[in-house]
Amino acid sequence: MTTLTSGGLTSGVSAPPGGLRRIGSARWRRRNLTFDKITFFLVFLVIPVAFYIAFVVSPFVQAAYFSLTDWTGFSPGMNFIGLSNYAKLFADSTFLQAMGNNILMAIVVPVVTLGVAMFFATLVTVGGSTRGNVKGLRSSSFYRVVSFFPYVIPAIVIGLIWSQIYDPSAGLLNGILTRLGLEQFASFAWLGDPRTARWAVMFVIIWGLVGFYMVLFIAAIKGIPAEVFEAARIDGAGRFRTAISITIPLIRENVQTAFIYIGILALDAFVYMAALEPGGGPDNTTLVMAQQLFTTAFTKGQFGYACAMGVVLAVITLAYAGLVFAVNRFFGGKSEVGE
Amino acid sequence: MTQISQGAAPVAPAGERVPFEPAESGEAPGTAGDKAVTGFSHTVLIIWSFLVIIPLIWVLMSSFKTSSEIFASPFALPERWSFDNYVNAWTTAGIGSFFLNSVIVVVGALILTMFFGSMSAYVLARFSFPGSRALYYLMLAGLTFPIFLAIVPLFFVLRGIGLLNTLPGLILTYAAFAFPFTVFFLYAFFRSLSKSIAEAAAVDGAGEWRTFFQIMLPMAKPGLATVAILNFVGLWNQFLLPIALNTNPDNYVLTQAMASFASQAGYSVDFGALFAAVVITVVPVLIIYLIFQRQLQGSVSAGVSK
Amino acid sequence: MDINVKPLGRRDFLRGSLAAAALAATGTLGACATSGTGTSTQTSSAPAGQVSDTNPFGVQSGTAVEAVIFKGGYGIDYAEFAGKQVEAKQQGVTVKVTPTTKVAQTLQPRFVAGNPPDVIDNSGAGLIGVNTIRDQLAELNDVVEAKNYEGTVIKDTLYEGVMDPGTFDGKFIVLNYVLSVFAIWYSASLFEQNGWTVPKTYEEMLALGEEAKGKGKYLLGWGKEAATYYQTMAIGSAIKEGGDEVRLALDNLKPGCWSLPPLQDVFNGLKKIIDAGYMKPGGSGTVFTAAQAQWSEAEDFILYPSGSWIENEMKDQTKSGFKMTGAPEPVVSSNSKMPWEALHSTAGEGYIVPSQGKNVAGGKEFLRAMLSQEAAVNFAKTKLASTIVKGTVPADGFGSTALQSQIKMLETAGSNIFSWTVLNPADLYGMNTDQLVVWNTFLGGGSSVAELTEGLQKITDKVANDDSIKKVQVS
Structure with a gap:
């Protein structure tokens, strides 16, 4: 079933040519409503979705309603106050700062993580000889397995580990730096200096995630028929060009899903921060919305206000996903859902 | 013209394509440029591997040290290799029984969510009907809202059906919260399965039920395995949900016991025991991963592709 | 919308819209759904039993008391001890003690549902802001007016003023069980050596910093989560200097309260110490317990401002022969309104009895047990910290120099004991998180006194100007 001519490649494909065959085109037609179909839909869609709505969506919808109230979170009563929580929110400089931090993270973390992951995946898969078949590196499975380790460790534990490593006096990092003769780092507070804190925490998140996406991309690249690479080589494409103009377009959909999922994580980042910077970091440079939301809800007892923050967070996350879809489509990807 | 069948990538039956398999060993003597690239690749990846491994080894080493030793020097080996910290963590946190609870809850929720998730993802990917796009976004939305804002309403749902503070209640909740993730990833996967196979099945007279269970599901096995492993990791580490919904100490899951222990170890400044607790939590997941990693290597792309 | 005007109102609503859907889903699957209608609607407290001197709140035989205890530095064994006492004194009453590490999250839904436990130790990082639930708490005056298990009226057995931090707008609703003295702590052996x-003043501190430097040590240090211990010290010093005027301005969130001269003097004194390099750098990136170990174990710095819980907190991390000892917070000048010996002391570890609990009388009985001599001595002995019950610590402080010095400081201070309400440690409005940021910057040398003042004022003003936050009037 796979037919692939080198013609498509020599023309410098930036996107897979049309005619992709997918299954998502079956049209719902009323006259097809058989007993089989009805029960099928009922069991396959209606019940799971009802379950999902009852346990996940409806609590969230209620929380969204709370955002229009002055609920403390503990009282039985609450008053409807319209949009004033939202008005307060956009005048709250701390929250806006947290939003800015989150947005910076949602840009840096996905780009760096996925960039590094893609780079490593490329090294592992096509770093081998150019003679004969396209080859990967020796002991690539070792790199794969090792890189994946951090993903298995709970985020809270990753945070704990790194807060120890970053410890100014007894931490591993400064220990190494001072042994290398860099005495100025003797008591340097990586997590406590406004110049370094946000990069230090982003590094931890990236450290934790690169391996997962690397494994993802390796598997995806391995799914590309070898002839594609052979053909590219015959055409004289170098490694770099091959990666840019062949590999990435061919695994475009993986990259999109990866971008969305990691973006959701970067916009949340609560667990990492709870361990690394529970207080929001120096000058609040690492404060994220979820943290602000948490203290507002539980310590300050302004649950309605916290729910408004939650709604804003959800909207930003959805907007981010929409942006990723749009960018992908702009560069020639297919639409993300339906037809 | 050119056709790159995306379906071919993850799951096409063997023989229909020449899979691109990176050779694991025996690199042919290449050009000088090759050697440079290979050398460079190894260098970069070895540095990265060190970056990953050193902190983990450091944690392992620290878990054998007393707190004073940890403060005294980050590098020094423990004076004596004793399992005191482990014994302390194991007994104080009562890990044994909570371990079983965790297994029950996670496995139960996993089965449920994989079952529901694969069905819904299949329907969403296979059929286009009014509202399918909205449903997809609804799944996405479920991934974006902070869980702890939903705790109070969720509490009432569970109390309403009499499952508060019970393991079945926790299983249902876990399953529901893993559902959007499952659908989100499996959706992409089912879309990559060839339409022609489903059509062929229909021509053969197979109904939707049979098509799904006898044809699509077996084909989706690698993807299901991938998502199942990811879900396992996620659910095993879940700890926001049980805090308020599972307050009966008999029904505690491992993460709750660990959080409780870590909190106490933090107050009494027992970092050695804290590191030991970390090792105890991570090791089961690590073992599961090492056992199933071949599965994962072979299929992770399938789960998330296209 | 009112969740619980009628006990069933909210539940009906939920059952109608959500639980039904959940039931439908689970029921169809034949899963474990049992009954959607069987939940009890009990709201009233257990009927009161016979009231007597030995059963002052009328706990009824056959009832259960549910206690949810924060499991932190003190553990929960002391609460279990009190639970056993209740069971022994009140026939047929059972006590269930449950530990939690995140009080607010664990109990939030139960407060909303009108089904909270009978008594709660509302402490730790995850405590419920008292301001949020104060309408839902039982007044505890009858507890302190009752006779203890030894037959003395409880009120007479308590240290002076310990009810103040639990009294809001005239209502005594939080029983703070553990007495804390705020001081600067040091190693008596190191100082002697x-x-x-x-x-006694910030000038003397500066001079000591120079001497410590000569020995290769820093004067002070801090950890990122505990930077506001310096705020606590600063306010303590300023209140000694300026008296009630300072306290009331801060407690009532007055505009410009942080610019009062006594506070400014303290800030300037601290700033000199920081600028001289006597503060161990890196605190803003150090976990507070690790920072404290640098003081008690490694002796990298020699003075640490903290509450008297510090000894228990660091007991496994203290150098042998350290002889931890406390001294009152320094004053600014020689003509301060209160003497140097004046002591900042307050009670912590806040116990509350929700008024909606099933067994309010049982919850109060539990507190009565905790305030018995036996329980208080047990606590002091095992935790090396004093409860609010007087005379439970012998002169030798159970062999603890810190406990000894604590009792001595209290005696020397006499009636010169002060505290305040809204800022640390009570943190009524939850401002600590924001203040930490400002203090971490200041202690690290990253901001001037003016910037510190402005930052703190901004946080105070934000709360003061937010009408949705209910304020407590302090006088």
């Missing part, structure tokens, strides 16, 4: 004396 070097011939150092405890500094």
Whole structure:
């Protein structure tokens, strides 16, 4: 079933040519409503979705309603106050700062993580000889397995580990730096200096995630028929060009899903921060919305206000996903859902 | 013209394509440029591997040290290799029984969510009907809202059906919260399965039920395995949900016991025991991963592709 | 919308819209759904039993008391001890003690549902802001007016003023069980060895810093989560200097309260110490317990401002022969309104009895047990910290120098004991998180006194100007 001519490649494909065959085109037609179909839909869609709505969506919808109230979170009563929580929110400089931090993270973390992951995946898969078949590196499975380790460790534990490593006096990092003769780092507070804190925490998140996406991309690249690479080589494409103009377009959909999922994580980042910077970091440079939301809800007892923050967070996350879809489509990807 | 069948990538039956398999060993003597690239690749990846491994080894080493030793020097080996910290963590946190609870809850929720998730993802990917796009976004939305804002309403749902503070209640909740993730990833996967196979099945007279269970599901096995492993990791580490919904100490899951222990170890400044607790939590997941990693290597792309 | 005007109102609503859907889903699957209608609607407290001197709140036989205890530095064994006492004294009453590490999250839904436990130790990082639930708490005056298990009226057995931090707008609703003294702590042996004396003013502190530097040590240090311990010290010093005027301005969130001269003097004193390099750098990136170990174990710095829980907190991380000792917070000048010996002391570990609990009388009985001599002595002995019950610590402080000095400081201070309400440690409006940021910057040398003042004022003003936050009027 796979037919692939080198013609498509020599023309410098930036996107897979049309005619992709997918299954998502079956049209719902009323006259097809058989007993089989009805029960099928009922069991396959209606019940799971009802379950999902009852346990996940409806609590969230209620929380969204709370955002229009002055609920403390503990009282039985609450008053409807319209949009004033939202008005307060956009005048709250701390929250806006947290939003800015989150947005910076949602840009840096996905780009760096996925960039590094893609780079490593490329090294592992096509770093081998150019003679004969396209080859990967020796002991690539070792790199794969090792890189994946951090993903298995709970985020809270990753945070704990790194807060120890970053410890100014007894931490591993400064220990190494001072042994290398860099005495100025003797008591340097990586997590406590406004110049370094946000990069230090982003590094931890990236450290934790690169391996997962690397494994993802390796598997995806391995799914590309070898002839594609052979053909590219015959055409004289170098490694770099091959990666840019062949590999990435061919695994475009993986990259999109990866971008969305990691973006959701970067916009949340609560667990990492709870361990690394529970207080929001120096000058609040690492404060994220979820943290602000948490203290507002539980310590300050302004649950309605916290729910408004939650709604804003959800909207930003959805907007981010929409942006990723749009960018992908702009560069020639297919639409993300339906037809 | 050119056709790159995306379906071919993850799951096409063997023989229909020449899979691109990176050779694991025996690199042919290449050009000088090759050697440079290979050398460079190894260098970069070895540095990265060190970056990953050193902190983990450091944690392992620290878990054998007393707190004073940890403060005294980050590098020094423990004076004596004793399992005191482990014994302390194991007994104080009562890990044994909570371990079983965790297994029950996670496995139960996993089965449920994989079952529901694969069905819904299949329907969403296979059929286009009014509202399918909205449903997809609804799944996405479920991934974006902070869980702890939903705790109070969720509490009432569970109390309403009499499952508060019970393991079945926790299983249902876990399953529901893993559902959007499952659908989100499996959706992409089912879309990559060839339409022609489903059509062929229909021509053969197979109904939707049979098509799904006898044809699509077996084909989706690698993807299901991938998502199942990811879900396992996620659910095993879940700890926001049980805090308020599972307050009966008999029904505690491992993460709750660990959080409780870590909190106490933090107050009494027992970092050695804290590191030991970390090792105890991570090791089961690590073992599961090492056992199933071949599965994962072979299929992770399938789960998330296209 | 009112969740619980009628006990069933909210539940009906939920059952109608959500639980039904959940039931449908689970029921169809034949899963474990049992009954959607069987939940009890009990709201009233257990009927009161016979009231007597030995059963002052009328706990009824056959009832259960549910206690949810924060499991932190003190553990929960002391609460279990009290639970056993209740069971022994009140026939047929059972006590269930449940530990939690995140009080607010664990109990939030139960407060909303009108089904909270009978008594709660509302402490730790995850405590419920008292301001949020104060309408839902039972007044505890009858507890302190009752006779204890030894037959004395409880009120007469308590230290002076310990009810104040639990009293809001005239209502005593939080029983703070553990007495805390705020002081600067040091190693008596180290000081003796070097011939150092405890500094009584910020000038003397600066001088001591120079001497410590000569020995390769820093004067002070801090950890990122505990940077506001310096705020606590600063306010303590300023109140000694300026008296009630300072306290009331801060407690009532007055505009410009942080610019009062006594506070400014303290800030300037601290700033000199920071600028001289006597503060161990890196605190803003150090976990507070690790920072404290740098003081008690490694002796990298020699003075640490903290509450008296510090000894118990660091007991496994204290150098042998350290002789931890406390001294009152320094004053600014020689003509301060209160003497140097005046002591900032307050009670912590807040116990509350929700008024909606099933067994309010049982919850109060539990507190009565905790305030018995036996339980209080047990606590002091095992935790090396004093409860609010007087005379439970012998002169030798159970062999603890810190406990000894704590009792001595209290005696020397006499009636010069003060505290305040809204800022640390009570943190009524939850401002600590924001203040930490400002203090971490200041202690690290990253901001001037003016910037510190402005930052703190901004946080205070934000709360003061937010009408949705209910304020407590302090006088």
